[in-house]
Amino acid sequence: MSIDVDQYWSQVPHADDDENAGATIVRKARPSRRTMFKSIGVLGGALALNIVSALPPSRANRAEAAVGNEYTNCAGYDNFSGYNDNSKICVGAPYSKSHCGGDGWFLRGSGTCWNSYATKACGNGMTKRNAWRWKFGSTPYRCADGYVATCDGSTVLRICSWPNP
Structure with a gap:
């Protein structure tokens, strides 16, 4: 068919x-x-x-200050260069107010590629504490120690320098 x-x-x-x-x-x-x-x-x-x-880490994760203990003077650092001639606020490491929380203690926090935490580093042969007070000019400061670690594996000592009358 x-x-x-x-x-x-x-x-x-x-x-x-x-x-x-x-x-x-x-x-x-x-x-x-x-x-x-x-x-x-x-x-x-x-x-x-x-x-x-997409938010920056500073908005997504706030750092807080780590309250510690301090010396009421320079804790054995009197003769260190910078203190002996009143030319530095804090000695021992780079210092900045940006490492401090609102109360003048070292920041504790983390972000995308950083982590910061307080430590007991000051004392120079004495019992170690988190910070010491130092008078720079006529303003007393708290110099609080801490570490900042980054993604490249480096960990560096930094100091929070906060005017603390």
């Missing part, structure tokens, strides 16, 4: 023919309401995590 090409195409239904309109129904799959809400929730959570991960 042979069918020529014209006969074959005459038997194939056309989509716009009324008599064939209901012959084959193709339904598009629609997700349920629950699936839609789950998808929106997952996408919203992912977006929120992306936004939080």
Whole structure:
């Protein structure tokens, strides 16, 4: 039985023919309401995590000061260069107010590529403490010791220098 090409195409239904309109129904799959809400929730959570991960560490993780104990004088550092001529606020390591918390103690905290913590380093042959007081000019300061570690593996001693009248 042979069918020529014209006969074959005459038997194939056309989509716009009324008599064939209901012959084959193709339904598009629609997700349920629950699936839609789950998808929106997952996408919203992912977006929120992306936004939080883009925040600088200073906003995401606040450092706090580590309150310790201190000497009421320079604890044996009287003759160190800088103290003996009143040319430095603190000696022993680089010092800055940026290493201090609001109460004048060394910051304890961490971020993307840093970690800082207080230590008992001062004492120079005496019982070690976290800090000592020193008068620079007419202003008394607290010099509090601590370490800052970075992602490259280095750990350096730093000093919090805080005017502490």
